[in-house]
Amino acid sequence: MSTIKIEFFHDAVCGWCFVIAPRLYALKDEPGLEIRHRSFVLQMSRDAMVDRFGSMPHAKDTILHHWKGCAEAEDTKRINIEGMRRQTFEYPNGRLSALACQAAQMIGGDEGHGRLFDALQYAHLVDSRNIGDRQVVLDIAAEQGFCLKEFTQCFEADAPGMLQADIALGQRLNIRFTPTLVINGKWILSGAVSPDILRTSVEKARSTAEV
Numbered sequence: 001m002s003t004i005k006i007e008f009f010h011d012a013v014c015g016w017c018f019v020i021a022p023r024l025y026a027l028k029d030e031p032g033l034e035i036r037h038r039s040f041v042l043q044m045s046r047d048a049m050v051d052r053f054g055s056m057p058h059a060k061d062t063i064l065h066h067w068k069g070c071a072e073a074e075d076t077k078r079i080n081i082e083g084m085r086r087q088t089f090e091y092p093n094g095r096l097s098a099l100a101c102q103a104a105q106m107i108g109g110d111e112g113h114g115r116l117f118d119a120l121q122y123a124h125l126v127d128s129r130n131i132g133d134r135q136v137v138l139d140i141a142a143e144q145g146f147c148l149k150e151f152t153q154c155f156e157a158d159a160p161g162m163l164q165a166d167i168a169l170g171q172r173l174n175i176r177f178t179p180t181l182v183i184n185g186k187w188i189l190s191g192a193v194s195p196d197i198l199r200t201s202v203e204k205a206r207s208t209a210e211v
Helices: 015-025 046-053 057-074 081-087 095-123 134-143 150-158 159-172 195-209
Strands: 002-012 031-041 180-184 187-190
Touching: 002 015, 002 195, 015 031, 015 095, 015 195, 031 046, 031 081, 031 095, 031 159, 046 057, 057 081, 095 150, 095 159, 150 159, 159 195, 180 195
Parallel strands: 002 031
Antiparallel strands: 002 180, 180 187
């Protein structure tokens, strides 16, 4: 049976990534299926957030409105909109989390990357923690069992270049949104597609690969 490689382009602050991740992981036991995590940050800085939304307060209001759609769509209800609304910190961009995920990738491969990405998303969307704060991100990495000395070294030295490589790959594939799934380098699914569409797409990719 042919191998199916799914590249999951994601941003830790993206609610729709939180919706699709469990649907994707439900396929992980499919024969020959490999999930490759890729970081793709939509806004890399506070300035980019302001450019996109006009102001940081408006960014938070707009994004929490989007969260309502995510909360309605998720299969198991977890998203805590009011918890985030009560927080006084500015809505974070995904840069620090993406760097952390790249450090996790270097140390623990795709398993480590995925484990930390999921933990960062849960911290952000359920526990209302500030993943725009470097210490919070490092704390979450420690909670996931990473050695902080090794992790911090990778975070500072290797992760920036790895992140740029993921972003450059996404740009070459004309990715504009998260989540985006790329199946075998050519089948592209954007958004939090349904479990049925996801499974059907994998089956089509497999049948094409076997021809």
